Amino acid sequence: MNMKKIHLLFIFLIGLCACSTSDSPDNGNENQQTTVADGLSYSPTSPDADQSLTITFKATASSALYGYTGDVYLYSGIISEGNWVYQPSSWTDNADKYKMTRKSDNVWSITLSPSVRSWFNSGTTPINKLGILVRSSNGNLKGIAEDSFVTVTDSKYKAFQTEAITEKMMPTGLDYGINVIDNSTVTLVLFDKDVNGNHKDFAYVVGDFNNWALANDASSKMYRDNTAGCWWITLSNLDASKEYAFQYYLGTKSTNEIIRLADPYARKVLDPDNDKYISSSVYTDAKTYPTATGVTGIVSVFKVKQDTYSWKVSDFTISNPDNLVIYELLLRDFTTTGTAGSGNLKLAEEKLDYLKTLGVNAIELMPIQEFDGNNSWGYNPCFFFAMDKAYGTDQMYKEFIDACHQRGLAVILDVVYNHATGNCPLAKLYWDSSSSKVASNNPWFNVSAPHPYSYYNDFNHSSSLTRKFINRNLKFLLTEYKVDGFRFDFSKGFTQKSSSESTAGNYDASRIAILEDYYNTVHSTNSKALVILEHFCNADEEEALAAAGLKLWRNVNNAYCQSAMGYVDNSSFAGLTTWHTDYTANSLVGYMESHDEERMGYKQKAYAQTPLNSDLNARMKQLETNAAFFFTVSGPKMIWQFGELGYDFSINSSSDGSSVSDTYRTDPKPVHWDYFNVSQRKELYDTYSKLLALRNAYPTLFNQSSFTAWNVTQSFWSQGRSIYIKSNDGKKLVVVGNFTGNDISVSADFGETGTWYDYISNSSLKVTQSTQSVSVPAHEFRIFTNFSTIKTSASIRYRQNKSRR
Secondary structure, three states: OOHHHHHHHHHHHHHHHHHHHHOOHHHOOOOOOEEEEOOEEEEOOOOEOOOOEEEEEEOOOOOOOOOOOOOEEEEEEEEEOOEEEOOOOOOOOOOHHHEOEEEEOOEEEEEEOOOHHHHHOOOOOOOOEEEEEEEEOOOOOEOOOOOEEEEOEOOOOOOOOOOOOOEOOOOOOOOOEEEEEEOOEEEEEEEOOOOOOOOOOEEEEEEHHHOOOOOOOOOOEOEEEOOOOEEEEEEOOOOOOOEEEEEEEEEEHHHOEEEEEOOOOOOEEEOOOOHHHOOOOOOOOOOOOOOOOOOOOOEEEEEOOOOOOOOOOOOOOOOOHHHOEEEEEOHHHHOOOOOOOOOOHHHHHOOHHHHHHHOOOEEEEOOOEOEOOOOOOOOOEOOOOOEOHHHOOHHHHHHHHHHHHHOOOEEEEEEOOOEEOOOOHHHHOOEEOOOOEEOOOOOOEEOOOOOOOOOOEEEOOOOHHHHHHHHHHHHHHHHHOOOOEEEEOOHHHOOOOOOOOOOOOOOOHHHHHHHHHHHHHHHHHOOOOEEEEOOOOOHHHHHHHHHOOOEEEEEOHHHHHHHHHOOOOOOOOHHHOOOOOOOOOOOEEEEOOOOOOOOHHHHHHHHOOOOOOOOHHHHHHHHHHHHHHHHOOOOOEEEEOOHHHOOOOOOOEOOOOOEOOHHHOOOOOOOOHHHHHOHHHHHHHHHHHHHHHHHHHOHHHHOHHHEEEEEOOHHHOOOOEEEEEEOOOOOEEEEEEOOOOOOEEEEEEOOOOEEEEEOOOOEEEEEOOOEEEEEEOOOOEEEEEOOOOOOOOHHHHHHHHHHHO
16 A cells, blocks of 8 residues: 555544534533433433433343333423423323334434424423333333433523522421411421431422412512421411412422322321322312412311310210220221212211111221322321311311211221321422432331331331330320220330341330330320230230230131131131230230231132132021130231121122232221111121120129130031039129030030020020030020020111111
8 A cells, every 4th residue: 555545544533533423411412311320311401491312221131111012102291390290191191202213123203393393392490300200001110110210401491590598496386287376376396307407408488378489588489497407487367267289399409309299197188199089978178279370289177276076975984894895997988888988987987877776885996097099998197186087077087087986886986107108298308209218318217127027117116206206196185076985906016126926026125115105105195095906026026015004906807717618727826815824914916807807708709718708697506606606715916807697798898799819908998887687697697796795794704813614626526515604792694605506415515404594595405414406506605694684686676776767
């Protein structure tokens, strides 16, 4: 090659290098891709709200979309004040606008044009960040599991410009939340101090009182009290009779983070996504979601002069907590099957006479504090001081509780203090959007639960802030609603001690101390109030809690299901009672069924042998015998709703009775009040009622000290099971039962001769020797007393009462 050619080649290479340099990332050329996550990139490198933006996804081998050949869609939204806005109408909105173009195997792209702002049609909303997800057409597959984000420059519309913090000590005597000062003045206090002692850079309040307008003046800007760790503002010239909706507006300048929060102590919140589905006949309060521009997310409500309620029974107390029979009730599924709010307080109140006639003396309401959505069991709480509107208004809750007390029925609330959803302001205040978890600096929650049973966001009960919040909530519920106690959901989780499934139930002194603290708060507020734990820890820890005065759930579902099906294996009832154990007497709340357990009637139909799987009469008789060996045992008991009618739909069923997977077990269930008119089921109800009438009329018989013999293990199956009770006043009770499919004679130890009485049939029996054989047909039981017992026609009275209305 001659020198001229070499020179020309050198010039060409220089030119080529120059062209390559012009495409380098440094100059922001739109052909360059910036990677935001594994396989996800965008161009140009500096997105602008008024320019187009191309998003490309290349599925890696670890992606759920790797090898996927179907259509792929973009799910994206503008991140505004912590929320996704202007996103597709649904997760599976497959409009052409969101469809990505397949470029090659495992590679798809989409261009937001003619500009990002136009593509989203976002109007004057500032665009500083986009949230991005890539999904399959059916939404089941995501290209990247976690949300991805792209920072955007917006030169046209700016976020609200804040001023420097104004520090000022807040007045004394204020609580966190909403403080009514006088008939026209309210002071709002928001605690904001993370585990590192840091706080947000600014805080404002917007609401009906300032037309939802952000302003750097006394109408909106909150003062900062660093000593108290709080933002606060006093609102004046308020109308005492008016409801005001409002939110806190907070942010961090370094990250451009802005969040809107409802007040965690609000007694009422408005949710734009869920309230619209609640019937106006159920929730009759007129306040609706604000229509002001820019309002988004859940808002809180206050009223200077709260509506008053005149209690008809202002001093109700539980007279005998050791003899309680509790009816666990889910308002949603108790009266009607249908849309949100169809099972509500008003309809439930109409059934209280039914429960009173049944003979229960307490109702346990599954969670009613504000939860996500409307269709729920309630174990997904977000606001703890507000009652969920899906069941009725605040006044309706009080009317229902008052109506219960008028009938001698205690009201126990199922409360969820182990966790809260991301809609809880305490979680949202310090939140990591990249992982969809609370942030590590959150002073109320753990990022991950130390125990293996994690639900939503796990409260840190070692935090003084968490304890203060829960103790305050307990006092509020006791005083404002006059409830008679609590059932703590998943109290095993109230610990910071790391554990596995095999060690989570081990003795934990710190957990005991936490639960005793809550119990002491309850008892200092109402010395007669109950605390019941869903604990299920080792006996030594449960015994310590029982000795401190708390009661504990005792699950005997498996044994009673086995006996209901006629199977001897694992059918011992021995674990039902504290008799001959180290537990404090009557500290166990035993149950055959709960909301969490499979129904005995369903298992009979599904798994029992003939005749129990096909003969309704035999099934109900077997359930009556179960009841006889349940209600005659000392200590408090619990019934799951409709157990008294032999409810026989699976826990894994939908509202039409069809089967669903375990994932959907919280779906609405069929409601069958017509069961009351089926003679065999009515007889089961009558038996429950008679057993409870006996228990209520002669409480001394059902003290643990009266318990004499308890022959209910598997070894007593074939010859018949039996219970012997003798009270201090000389009254005796003998129960004998036949769980087999054959008629048998049971050797009953009466202990004395003379006339005994068959309680159920109201007939008499001549006993000629202290131990005497009693004929018991298959699936049946007999109860004998040495005294003439009360006669009851409770179910008949209920029917007559209904006919008079």
